[in-house]
Amino acid sequence: MIAALVAIGAPVLAALASIGRLTRFAATALSRLLQPPWYPAQLAQQMLVIGWLSLPVVGLTAIFTGSALAQQIFIGGSRFNAASTVPAVTVIGVVRELGPVLGGLMVAGRVASAMAAELGTMRVTEQIDALVTLRTDPFRWLVGPRILAAVLVMPFLVLVSNALGVMGGWLLATQRLGFNSAQYLATTQRYLEVDDVVSSLVKAGVFGFFIALMGCYHGYHSGGGAAGVGRATTNAVVSSFILILLSNLIITVIVFGS
Amino acid sequence: MTPRIELAGVSKRFGSRQVLDGLDVAVMPGESLVIIGGSGTGKSVTLKCILGLIPVDAGSIKVDGQEVAGLKGAALDAHRTRFGMLFQGGALFDSLPVWRNISFALPGSTADRMAAAIDNLARVGLSAEVADLKPAELSGGMQKRVALARAIAARPPIIFFDEPTAGLDPITAAVINRLIRTLVTDLKITAITITHDMASVRLIADRVAMLHAGKIIWNGPLAGLDACDNAYVRQFITGSADGPIQMPGARP
Numbered sequence: 166m167i168a169a170l171v172a173i174g175a176p177v178l179a180a181l182a183s184i185g186r187l188t189r190f191a192a193t194a195l196s197r198l199l200q201p202p203w204y205p206a207q208l209a210q211q212m213l214v215i216g217w218l219s220l221p222v223v224g225l226t227a228i229f230t231g232s233a234l235a236q237q238i239f240i241g242g243s244r245f246n247a248a249s250t251v252p253a254v255t256v257i258g259v260v261r262e263l264g265p266v267l268g269g270l271m272v273a274g275r276v277a278s279a280m281a282a283e284l285g286t287m288r289v290t291e292q293i294d295a296l297v298t299l300r301t302d303p304f305r306w307l308v309g310p311r312i313l314a315a316v317l318v319m320p321f322l323v324l325v326s327n328a329l330g331v332m333g334g335w336l337l338a339t340q341r342l343g344f345n346s347a348q349y350l351a352t353t354q355r356y357l358e359v360d361d362v363v364s365s366l367v368k369a370g371v372f373g374f375f376i377a378l379m380g381c382y383h384g385y386h387s388g389g390g391a392a393g394v395g396r397a398t399t400n401a402v403v404s405s406f407i408l409i410l411l412s413n414l415i416i417t418v419i420v421f422g423s
Numbered sequence: 424m425t426p427r428i429e430l431a432g433v434s435k436r437f438g439s440r441q442v443l444d445g446l447d448v449a450v451m452p453g454e455s456l457v458i459i460g461g462s463g464t465g466k467s468v469t470l471k472c473i474l475g476l477i478p479v480d481a482g483s484i485k486v487d488g489q490e491v492a493g494l495k496g497a498a499l500d501a502h503r504t505r506f507g508m509l510f511q512g513g514a515l516f517d518s519l520p521v522w523r524n525i526s527f528a529l530p531g532s533t534a535d536r537m538a539a540a541i542d543n544l545a546r547v548g549l550s551a552e553v554a555d556l557k558p559a560e561l562s563g564g565m566q567k568r569v570a571l572a573r574a575i576a577a578r579p580p581i582i583f584f585d586e587p588t589a590g591l592d593p594i595t596a597a598v599i600n601r602l603i604r605t606l607v608t609d610l611k612i613t614a615i616t617i618t619h620d621m622a623s624v625r626l627i628a629d630r631v632a633m634l635h636a637g638k639i640i641w642n643g644p645l646a647g648l649d650a651c652d653n654a655y656v657r658q659f660i661t662g663s664a665d666g667p668i669q670m671p672g673a674r675p
Contacts, residue, residue, distance in 0.1 A: 292514045295508070300503055301527070
């Protein structure tokens, strides 16, 4: 009986401890963001790395997914004479869900892993200890700029993702499915609402926070040499994926559930 | 005279492993202490405890007579301004050029910091041409010199050297050892060096302390090292496989 309780209790306690450590890490990072010294050059560099360098992968994902979505809606809609809903459903699907979620997942795969690997390497090569001995707070120098940069640039990336996703649907619909270009764009515009865009941008900011938080948290606490850095990288990607999908569900239910 | 650094009864445990177990040692101003001891005996942990990078479980750490164990926030930052540290692997910031690594903690304009970096490069025998290179473009010996330049850049009164010659060829190691000795003497620095390298010990040390099982088991002037009759010290300085020190995990 006691052995069974231990078997259940130990992982539960470990999970709670992990949540506590992560919460404290996030709280420390956010509180340090509000206090000087700030490092604008670090912030600008991270915005470039996260935002500009993620544009190709996010853009390509959006175009391909928007096109595939339009094709699927056309085929599915044809079964009950609703093929004309392609522009409306595509824009709603892309802007509300696919743009932010797929954009978030692609950025997580690219950025959370890179952050975890970079900070993990800095940890195991004592560069983080060196920062501290040089009177520089790693939360201000490393973690804060990454989290702030991700929160600031993700909405921009998702806007691009949304636009390219809709464009992918439009391209396929007009070039392959026989839709009239002007009518397609007019329908798209008619069905797109402000709430759709706002929820998309809110999701993007939240996803950006989780991506950078997971990348920094796992990298910062990395240990055990190269294998430890590898584990940190994997954990950063997996946990940011889960948090993106979970937070997406919560935001969707809150914004559109009623 | 008040010791510059004084550790008394310092203990530190990681999980079930007692790394430091009532460690006592003192370093006088301007003195160069070298701590020797086997791998995993807590030499690096000792330095990190003094720097406040690792909290101690028990004991006292005094710097210039002031208790520093348990310092936090601004007081801990102020405490750290007295130290320079040469890390085992150099710990240079990969993303920054050499001159920014060296001048990282220095105040002033970019031009002033660049000039200070070049001045410190000269002190460790490197030319100004190295200043704009990234650490990855340097050899291991050059990286150590740059890390040394960073450690002395703010002219701290105390410098720690963690395995300064680890991974270097004998000639480069000799150059680094001589450089450390010269810097310690010229800049009147109090230094603690931890090393396995007996050539480093003989060149750098004024005094030698041996750490074993979490305690200092021998402490004396360099001149007394070879005449020491402590079996642990004898085994260490002769590099013998036979003696009281057994490798962890080795078959009896």
